[in-house]
Amino acid sequence: MDEFARIAAYFTPLAAEAGRGLADDAAVLAPPPGRELVLTVDQMLEGVHFLPADDPALVARKLLRRNLSDLAAMGALPLGYLLTTALPKTVPRSWLTAFVTGLAQDQSIFGIGLFGGDTSSSRTDIGLTATLIGHVAPGQALPRNGARAGDRIFVTGTIGDAALGLEARQGRLADPSGWLTRRSLLPDPRVGLRLAGIVSAAIDISDGLVQDLGHLCRGSGLGAVIEAEKVPLSVEAAALGPAYLETRLTGGDDYELLLAVPPQHIAALREACGVLPVTEIGMFQAGSTVQVVSGSGEPLRLSDLGWRHF
Amino acid sequence: MDEFARIAAYFTPLAAEAGRGLADDAAVLAPPPGRELVLTVDQMLEGVHFLPADDPALVARKLLRRNLSDLAAMGALPLGYLLTTALPKTVPRSWLTAFVTGLAQDQSIFGIGLFGGDTSSSRTDIGLTATLIGHVAPGQALPRNGARAGDRIFVTGTIGDAALGLEARQGRLADPSGWLTRRSLLPDPRVGLRLAGIVSAAIDISDGLVQDLGHLCRGSGLGAVIEAEKVPLSVEAAALGPAYLETRLTGGDDYELLLAVPPQHIAALREACGVLPVTEIGMFQAGSTVQVVSGSGEPLRLSDLGWRHF
Known part of the structure; x- marks a missing residue:
């Protein structure tokens, strides 16, 4: 099957209108009237971001979801994506079939379509990228640099599951319910929350809570303090104990949102998040460091400040 | 040097305004008022699209130019791009320095800026992608499927140089002037021509003249006939003889434009192209095959219809 037959068989059924049936040199997108576009790209590389034995459908969905999480951190709504695949000739058709099934599942869940892409062979490893395109009201994109001293630090969902799930997938801890593994393989990007005018800064937690909080601090010229005991945990993560x-504080891949919230906006934040749990874990303050303290206020020292893939 | 230091040192100086200093989760782009956006992505993989010993600055520029050529084939003007890099840890800093220098050169030549991206390590090969974003007047994107029987077939520039240049780079033919090699390493995308309303279909020649003409034919439900002797050659390509x-007719990587032109628009085409040579090489007709004929009208048989990388 040559490149063109492969595109027609596997990818053309995924095409959105802007993708012109994947039969043109490029996609043509009429942006939603009066909206700004939000653009982001992430890659998933074999041996770096996923393991060769991972389910290709989950690899596909995580590729989209990592990017959707970046859109969520900007307060943007997704429209569609461009895809590149670099596949060694040894990759069987069943891999591609499962990969495309995963894309289709998440296209349906998130209301996005395929705009275009590029397929190639590669010499050794599988390499994948997705460029996600979203939109936002003019001037309403959530910044990283808007936090002010006194803003409270909130996180959505639970923290640390994905890093623990990676340990479980590598056989280093038990995950009887499968929850931690699932969170590592299939994050839940928090797209669709209406946070503009409520939060003063936002980022998604991809590199680890402490490191991504450091990014918000640097962006805003501030320091921060968080209380380790306030960091929300899943039942499964909590059961693993102190x-x-x-791992929970510095492990990556959670794709929850980390938000700076002025105290007077806390009620509005809770309303905007609806059934999604949001938890206050600390506060921005003057300075330039991220401090993690115990319930009694004693500083905790972390040897590793962030996660950089396998 | 960690991921963040590397981005700050090498890529942040390339950022356009939409890129927010590469310090946010995504780029935010206010599309030009009333314009549609054109989006395309291509990859350059070590051992597939470039050779390990190639000059990294030229690899960078060819990465951008392959994508710019896709925008040119749509009649779009470029705005900027997102970039991914997957680099083995063995890649020296000097490679990255040269790569970034190449990006900067072409940013300046084509008036584009970096909107965002993703950097990662890889296990073995270098993998690069660029997503180019351009714009076009609503409804004015040049299609692949608009050719009609009787439309003349035109090409810009000269054909076959890049495929011959690849042979030269691999030591299989002599290239005393270096022209063929240069055309293989650094294509000239034909962006900026005002072809809307003049041509009825367009594609860029990336897979080879015959194969890309086949794409136009399939898109438009037509056949085509071209005269081999009319295909414009550089002095260097012509000197290699019959x-x-x-190689000239089926070799890829030229990144010239292949255009369907109604006879009454030929004068307007020449005016739109200015000093850039455009040459009539044949005609679209009823049918579904691409015929290549000699000056006396006899059909030529080609054993290979297109190029698919190294």
């Missing part, structure tokens, strides 16, 4: 505190 | 006819 030995995994550092 | 032995390389097939």
Whole structure:
């Protein structure tokens, strides 16, 4: 099957209108009237971001979801995406079939379509990229640099599951319910929350809570303090106890949102998040460091400040 | 140097305004008022699209130019791009320095800026992608499917140089002036021509003249006939003689434009192209095949219809 037959068989059924049936040199997109576009790209590389034995459908969905999470951190709504695949000739058709099934599932869940892409062979590893295109009201994109001293630090969902799930997938801890593994393989990007005018800064937690909080601090010229005991945990993560505190605080891949919220906006934040849990874990303050303290206020030292893939 | 230091040192100086200093989760782009956006992505993979010893600055520029050529084939003007890099840890800083220098050169030549991207390590090969964003007047994007029987077939520039240049780079033919090699390493995308309303269909020649003409034919439900002797050649390609006819007609990577032009628009086409040579090489007709004929009208048989990388 040559490149063109492969595109027609696997990818053309995924095409959105802007993709012109994947039969043109490029996609043509009429942006929603009066909206600004939000653009982001992420890659998933074999041996770096996923393991060769991982389910290709989940690899596809995580590729989209990592990017959707970046749109969520900007307060943007998704429209569609461009895809590149670099596949060694040894990759069987069943891999591609499962990969495309995963894309189709998440296209349906998130209301997005395929705009275009590029397929190629590669010499050794599988390499994948997705460029996600979203939109936002003019001037309403959530910045990283808008936090002010006294803003409260909130996170959505639960923290640390994905890093613990990676340990479980590598056989280093037990995950009887499968929850931690699931969170590592299939994050839930928090797209669709209406946070403009409520939060003063936002980022998604991809590199780890402490490191991504550091990004918000640097962006805003501030320091921050968080209380380790306030960081929300899943039942499964909590059951592993204090030995995994550092993994939870510094492990990446959670794709929850980390938000700076002025105290007077806390009620509005809770309303905007609806059934999605949001938890206050600390506060921005003058300075330039991220401090993690115990319930009694004693500083905790972390040996590793962030996660950089396998 | 970690990921963030590397981005700050090498890529932040390339950022356009929409890129927010590469310090946010995504780029925010206010589309030009009343314009549609044109989006395309292409990859350059070590061992597939470039050779490990190639000059990294030229790899960078060819990455941009392959995508710019897709915008040119749509009649779009470029705005900027997103970039991904996957680099083995063995890649020296000097490679990245040269790569970024190449990006900067072409940003300046084509008036584009960096909107965002993603950097990662990889296990073995270098993998690069660029997503180019351009714009076009509503409804004015040049299609692949608009050719009609009787439309003349035109090409810009000269054909076959890049495929011959690849042979030269691999030591299989002599290239005393270096022209063929240069055309293989650094294509000239034909962006900026005002072809809307003049041509009825367009494509850029990336897979080879015959194969890309086949794409136009399939898109438009037509056949085509071209005269081999009319295909415009550089002095260097012509000097190699008839032995390389097939390489010239089927070799890829030229990034010239292949255009369908109604006879009454030929004068307007020449005016729109200015000093850039455009040459009539044949005609669209009823049918579904691409015929290549000699000056006396006899059909030529080509054993290979297109190029699919190294």
